Amino acid sequence: MATKRITIDPITRLEGHGKIDIFLNEEGDVANTYFQIPELRGFERFCVGRPVEEMPLLTNRICGVCPEAHHMAAAKAGDAVYHVxxxxxxxxxxxxxxxxxxxxxxxxxxxxxxxxxxxxxxxxxxxxxxxxxxxxxxxxxxxxxxxxxxxxxxxxxxxxxxxxxxxxxxxxxxxxxxxxxxxxxxxxxxxxxxxxxxxxxxxxxxxxxxxxxxxxxxxxxxxxxDRTHYMGLVDEQNRVNFYEGQISIVDPDGRRLGKYHPRDYRDWIAEHVEPWTYLKFPYLKQVGWKGFVDGNDSGVYMATPLSRLNAADGMATPLAQEKYEEFYAKLGGKPVHxxxxxxxxxxxxxxxxxxxxxxxxxxxxxxxxxxxxxPTATPTEGVGTVEAPRGTLTHHYWTDERGILTKVNLIVGTTNNYAPITMSIKKAASNLIKKGTVVNEGLLNMIEMAFRAYDPCFGCATHSLPGQMPLEVTIHDADRQVVDVLKQFC
Amino acid sequence: MCSNNFADRQLDHPATTLLIGLGNPILGDDGIGWRVIEAVQSQITDPAVTVRRFSLGGLSLMEQMIGYQRVILVDSIQTSGGSCGEVMWFPLAALPNPSTGHSTAAHDTSLQTALEVGRNLGANLPEHITIVAIEAERVFDFSDELSPAVAAAIPEAVETVLKLLAEPVAAVF
The missing domain is CATH 1.10.645.10 (Cytochrome-c3 Hydrogenase, chain B)
Known part of the structure; x- marks a missing residue:
């Protein structure tokens, strides 16, 4: 076979994907940042009409990064649907x-x-x-x-x-x-x-x-x-658990606002919509949405390894518990923000x-x-929740009496953290852009560090070659004119 | 300690070539890699060829390649100015490796970097990795159906895979 030389110029999926817009005010300082992450469309619709027992296999395919987490949440939701x-x-x-x-x-x-x-x-x-x-x-x-x-x-x-x-x-x-x-x-x-x-x-x-x-x-x-609220699954002794338990919520002072069974998530979590992104921003219903701000009055919460430690009273194994105590001793007590x-x-x-x-x-x-x-009971409706590595993962299914799905709702790990990630990016940007002076060299890395800590999962959208998450930062002045564009992988 | 060592994978199988269909089979055109493999699988009888389908990237994909001399990887691609359904093939080296600068991939590194990691660590990894790529149109919408132009490309992609398999391992590039 003759050698065929081609110049490959793959484009990345910038539309709604790793796209950050920074808007400056009259003084040249950061007024606002907007971080758009990809949303794969139509998974819930894709599932409707299929048997619920297929979900542990099907939801495996939502994401190439954490198939096991989706498998577990789907399995538990299936148990609940069949009341078994x-x-x-x-x-x-x-x-x-x-x-x-x-x-x-x-x-x-x-x-x-x-x-x-x-x-x-x-x-x-x-x-x-x-x-x-x-x-x-x-x-x-x-x-x-x-x-x-x-x-x-x-x-x-x-x-x-x-x-x-x-x-x-x-x-x-x-x-x-x-x-x-x-x-x-x-x-x-x-x-x-x-x-x-x-x-x-x-x-x-x-x-x-x-x-x-x-x-x-x-x-x-x-x-x-950022002084936000924290979420994490805990066992009966309020220790971190990845597979089952109740969801614990603590406020920015470390006080437990309450614990709830995962099936009651809609009593605790609501979703805020912004016009500039397809993704929704979950927040604590009881506290309310006050914008992208931290503090006790803001319903923004975080669901990550740090959140799980903050939302729990300890670890369920001895060596991890020792390290848990060292962690808070070194960082000045709970919670760590x-x-x-x-x-x-x-x-x-x-x-x-x-x-x-x-x-x-x-x-x-x-x-x-x-x-x-x-299972012997007639299937109806059920919720399954586990802690995915990058945040609390909830699957909620409704079926007819044959177990055929009629409705599906998923709250995936990274979605929980969309608001806090957005806030961290704004802080990083504000630190590097002062009075119109942009520190180009460090900006991308500081922003990367901001969202890398959350371990956000966009893997589901990056199967196609070249399999990298592009990042484009566009800086606008107070007149909304573009003054700089920084890119990687674009 | 456990005998189950990652670098010993070459002892587990006699095959020398790994043919991979890559992608997400329920994410529209991203599933083309799987569909090509399904179409070509029955025509492959050579025991030296292992045929697999994966939804993986980076380190995980590299780990699957340990022990093979050659890999042919079928995947979707989106290129500047490419027309939907176009079939192309090229060595992995023809792809840019964006992660040489950063490890910014959301949760993994690029395949090229992963291969370098594996080789640095002594894993027996293939020298010859060929990509068969099909220009995709829809990769954001969950569906188990391909766009018509992408589906129409399956015969050409199958033919390309079979031609590549017929070549001696070292002769393609």
Missing amino acids: DPPSAAKKLRELLYMGFYFTDHTTHFYALGGPDFVMGPDAPVAERNILGVIRKVGLEIGSKVIQARHYGHSVVQMLGARQIHPATSVPGGVLKGLNEDERQEIEKIAQWAIEFAQFSLQLFNDLVLGNDQYVDLILGDIYT QRLATHWARLIELLYAAERMLELATDPEITSDDIRTV
Whole structure:
């Protein structure tokens, strides 16, 4: 076959995608910023008319980043629709799979995405501030551990999910795939390795970040601090839980406003609409929408690893609990409002996921054959909620008496954080644009750091080549004339 | 410790070529990679070829390639001035690698950077990665149907894949 040389010039999806507009006032300072993120259209409509038991498979496909989270939320919503309570072993098997996923996801974020800013330093040359730079700096051995960690996490998901990557195990009332003793032993070994790896990662963070005054100042500084409300799933003792429990809400002073069952989310959450974006901004109904502002009177809330720690009273495993206490001792008590501390919170959750994996893998019930309760009730309506790595994820389904979907509503993890991300971007921009002087060099990275802390998930929109999220910042003067455009990947 | 090592993946299978259909099968034209694979799969009998469909990118996609000598990856693309349904093929190196500057991808790095990471870490990764890309029209709307022009491109894409597979591993580029 003859060689065919083509110049490939892929365009990226800038329409409603990674697009930031900054408007200046008469003095040349930032008046407003607008951050548009992609919305994939029509998923709810696509689902209507399909059997609800297909949803754990179908919702896998919403997003290439967190299929396991959608699988779990869909599974729990399916249980609720059929009014069936899965056997204890089935819930544990689902949760064990989920810990394998969390371990992979949080590892990837720290080493490949959020970590480079700290490991390499926010002032490092852009060409170095990526995972390759991290590996060069921390060494090949650690780089291999990172990929090994991902491999182990994938192995756990595959063993329990009955399929690689996109799990196929959950059905209304339980799971289809149990665990045999050989697999259990393998996961137990993986979990022990995972605990060591998570501890190592926390030590690395301690040495490279907390041991560096410049980074600590950056974390504690005002640029990335907003005093918002926080949301997170907690167990009966108000400890962080990724798979089930009640949703805890705390105010900016750390006072618990209340806890609610996920099915009651509409009593607590309302959605604000802005004319400049298709996405809606969820906020706390009881507090109300006051705009993109922080404080006790603003219903803006955040749902991230930092939020989960803030909304809980502690961690459910011993080593993670120690780190939880260190975290608040170092950062001045609860709640912590500094967004960059989310990277540290994520590593504490990594340790929790690893410890919980070991607990579940050594639970005598985990190899039980009693893994499904066959539904017998007439299906109606149900809500399923889990904590996705990047925020509380809710699936709400309505069906007819045959279990055919008539309506679907999803509130995905990143959507919860749309308002706080917008606020963080404005703060970053305001810090770098003073009296019309734009610090071009740092602007993109400071903005990136703002939203990277939230671990926003736009993966669902980036399958097509080249698979990168473009970012375009347009700066307008007080007359709304464009004065500068900064781009990457565009 | 566990024998389950990421770098040992080459021991798990005899195949030398990995043919991947990439994309989201329920996101309109983004599903073209899967549809081409479905159309071509029955015509592939060579045990040296593994055929898979993925909705992955970056590190996860790189990890799937460990142990193979050659990868042919079928995906949708949107290019400046491209016409919907146009079929093109090129080496991975012909694509720009935007992540050399930043790791700004929302939740992953680019495939090129991921491959560099894997190679730095000693993973056995293919030298030859060929992209077969089909110009897409609609990639934001959930649907399991392709645009007519994209659907019409399936035979040409299948033919391209079969021709590439017929070439010796090292001869394409």
